[in-house]
Amino acid sequence: MKKKFLSTLETLLAPLEKEEREEILRFYEERFETSVLYEGKTEQEVIDELESPADIARNVLEAYGHRTNKVNKAQPNQVKDLRFWGCAVADII
Numbered sequence: 001m002k003k004k005f006l007s008t009l010e011t012l013l014a015p016l017e018k019e020e021r022e023e024i025l026r027f028y029e030e031r032f033e034t035s036v037l038y039e040g041k042t043e044q045e046v047i048d049e050l051e052s053p054a055d056i057a058r059n060v061l062e063a064y065g066h067r068t069n070k071v072n073k074a075q076p077n078q079v080k081d082l083r084f085w086g087c088a089v090a091d092i093i
Helices: 002-012 018-039 043-049 053-063 076-092
Strands: none
Touching: 002 018, 002 043, 002 053, 018 043
């Protein structure tokens, strides 16, 4: 489950530079590890809490200045991820 999620996300993030893509994938890998190890969640529970790989990729690509065709419809718990990436992007710039 986790492997498929991350693989799909990696494919969708292909327009990014390799380092940027790897950083984002590390973030989600750590999210899985933390939730499973310390919160006792299953991989499926973590996936259920996250946006779909397509939504994550769309939001990240937009944050990095790539154009996408779909409108962002973030849910309240998804806004936290967007805030994180906004801060991360600001720190990089």
